[in-house]
Amino acid sequence: MTQSMTIAIRRLPHGAGLPLPAYATAGAAGMDVVAAEDVTLAPGARHAVATGFAMAIPDGYEVQVRPRSGLALKHGITCLNTPGTIDSDYRGEVKVILANLGTAPFTVVRGERIAQLVPAPVLRATLAQVDSLDDTARGAGGFGSTGR
Numbered sequence: 001m002t003q004s005m006t007i008a009i010r011r012l013p014h015g016a017g018l019p020l021p022a023y024a025t026a027g028a029a030g031m032d033v034v035a036a037e038d039v040t041l042a043p044g045a046r047h048a049v050a051t052g053f054a055m056a057i058p059d060g061y062e063v064q065v066r067p068r069s070g071l072a073l074k075h076g077i078t079c080l081n082t083p084g085t086i087d088s089d090y091r092g093e094v095k096v097i098l099a100n101l102g103t104a105p106f107t108v109v110r111g112e113r114i115a116q117l118v119p120a121p122v123l124r125a126t127l128a129q130v131d132s133l134d135d136t137a138r139g140a141g142g143f144g145s146t147g148r
């Protein structure tokens with residue numbers, strides 16, 4: 001059973017006429033976000049792409065900004081900071097930090113779907129400082145210590 005929640009969203013003037021983020025299919029995990037500007041990304045370039053909206057996420061939740069696999073596979077376009085984090089206390093414009101990891105310039109057209117939003121619950125931790133940590137079989141081994 002899919003859980004649902006409500007997030008307040010506000011259209012900004014330069015986003016007028018654009019669709020709000022929306023689920024493309026009944027089972028989609030992410031709401032597709034469209035660009036509110038035209039921008040051309042040269043290979044290796046990055047840009048915080050305007051979306052033309054702001055949100056008020058309920059306390060205890062975040063929204064993750066994730067790439068679209070089609071843009072990544074076909075054009076090398078990804079979200080540089082994936083998953084991007086939208087904090088519940090952020091009231092500014094949501095932006096999508098796109099990077100072009102491909103070999104050709106890529107032009108984003110206003111109204112084109114560039115990323116997807118996935119809300120998630122936030123678990124906040126309290127840190128308890130100690131002088132020693134319990135032993136484990138792994139110990140300090142990491143970064144490929146178990147093999148390739």
Ligand SMILES: O=c1ccn([C@H]2C[C@H](O)[C@@H](COP(=O)(O)OP(=O)(O)OP(=O)(O)O)O2)c(=O)[nH]1
Pocket residue numbers: 065081084085086087088090093094095096097
């Ligand atoms: O892909 C993203 C990532 C972040 N943000 C906005 C919302 C988020 O709440 C805020 C801060 O993001 P983050 O904490 O990842 O960035 P920071 O570099 O730590 O900035 P700050 O010092 O403002 O927290 O920037 C976006 O619009 N898109």
Ligand SMILES: [Mg+2]
Pocket residue numbers: none
């Ligand atoms: Mg931060």
